[in-house]
Amino acid sequence: MVNDRYWLRTRRLTFRLLFVWVIFTFVLNWFAAELNGFNLFGFPLGFYMAAQGTLVIYLAIIGFYNRRMRQLEAELGIDEE
Numbered sequence: 001m002v003n004d005r006y007w008l009r010t011r012r013l014t015f016r017l018l019f020v021w022v023i024f025t026f027v028l029n030w031f032a033a034e035l036n037g038f039n040l041f042g043f044p045l046g047f048y049m050a051a052q053g054t055l056v057i058y059l060a061i062i063g064f065y066n067r068r069m070r071q072l073e074a075e076l077g078i079d080e081e
Helices: 002-030 045-076
Strands: none
Touching: 002 045
């Protein structure tokens, strides 16, 4: 059934992206002091990831989710277009 496959694949994608979100939100910040030993654009990496990097990652997650869901809907024939 199309609905079952759709929701199974949607849940898998959501949990995978949630895992990426957890890694960049909590794990990366947990090691921020160690990351400050590296520089990115003249700023300590821990500071840069806290100030700008995580926002870029969040936008990338949203963009990837949007693109992948459009592909999934077109693949299963449930897109609106």
